[in-house]
Amino acid sequence: MAGAISLEYFERVWRAAFRRARNPVEGVQLPDAAATEVVEDVFDRLLSRYRDMPGEAEFSSEALEAAAETARHRVATERTAAKDPQLYHLADDKRYGANLDLDRLQKRDADNAFTDREWNGLDPLLRPLAFHLLQRKGITGADAEDVYIETFTELAKLRASDQKAPIESILVFEEAVPLFSKMIGFRAIDWRRRQGALKNQPNTQHSVEELTEREDHAMQFEDSGSTPGGQIGDLSFDEIYRQCEECLEPFEWELVFVIYVAQSATMGELLEKDEMLAKLDLQPRDSTSKKRRILNDHLERALKKLAKCLQN
């Protein structure tokens, strides 16, 4: 918030960014020393970039995103250098056995096709995950096979927008699972649309290509619950902020961040600060109930906007 900024806030961000750097993606874990280097580098860049402190929501989002991205790059670089696709892979990752070699999966031949033999190992790895997801969406048997094959083929298909294939959008192999989960989710929606079963669900008017190529549909519907127009999965704050930044006013972001994300202050504590009262057009002499009602109204409006953004 504007006004005094406590080191306690930056220490929270340090801890959150460290945890994000240490586990940038499910199934990957950097050693503590490497994660520390990543976060130090992130803070160095942010302090160079933001000569004046931006809002806490923005700074936190940038820190988390940069921590995850820098960590992923580090993992990718070190795996390539060591020729070891298993480097930093968590042995107890229950989603599948061992990593495939992403460098080989991303290698194009002379015709710009992906034909490395490493692709032979991808089908047996993704198939069980995909069928599990499709079953939860009520798609089974031959229909599930069709949806799966269409989606698998799409992994290596160059997009019209940037001539890159989805397999090239990931930095570490562990991202293949959430990537494929997202793609299967969109294919399932499209399948249902073609079946005419759900006319009024969100996104049913879009083609799969529109859904998968648009940047603002970059949200990942986790396999833990996604049904068309249904649950929101687990998301990191930077993912939420990136997706929904324009949906909230900066002041709404600050309120949401302090109260619900970092949980660094209660509503009562916020209402004790004169600068907060001024932003809410309140006076110190206003009653406690009035102050709480006004603050609650702001928060509820912001949350409704976020709910709408995250469901889309």
Next chain:
Amino acid sequence: MNHEKNTSEIDQVKQVLAKSFDGSEGDDVPPMPEGLRDRIADQYGRTASNEVVKSTGESFFSLISQLFRKPAFAVGMAAVIMLVVATAVFNRPDSTTGQFRGGDDPSSVTLVLHLIDAPTTEVIKTSGFDSEALKETKNPDELGEVLDNAGVRIVLDGRVNKILGYMPGETEPAIEEEMPSDPAALAAKVAAFQAKLMK
């Protein structure tokens, strides 16, 4: 039905937000390097500090009042808060000279613990007080000697269970009240005395 759906969606968003950022303390995370802390404090200038209190008397006092509007603390926690408050009160630099106060400085403030029970005394003494700002006395002679100090003196007198405030240069207390048994209330009282006596 629509209201229930909205409430459910909002609850879901709150859960997602709560899980989206883990800045909690934990042994699994190394501390922020000192150099980085200093850089942040230098660059962003403002109160990049962990102090509970601010540096101006008036805003400090309102902060103390805010502290004690919270639900009642356990005695141990309240004592810790008192230490933070009192440390900030008695160790902050003098606003005109920028120097920490000493006993001979008329603008100094001294907290005197006269016959205060040992556990409370120990907690206060290990809180980080400047040694010149905190005195412990066990008999009238010692108390008399400390009261000869030039500046403001606030005495917690365990013998008569009172808190007494002395203006600079005065030998009779300017204000005197019953000493609250609740450490949280006591800290607030100390702050209030300090504010009155420093005017």
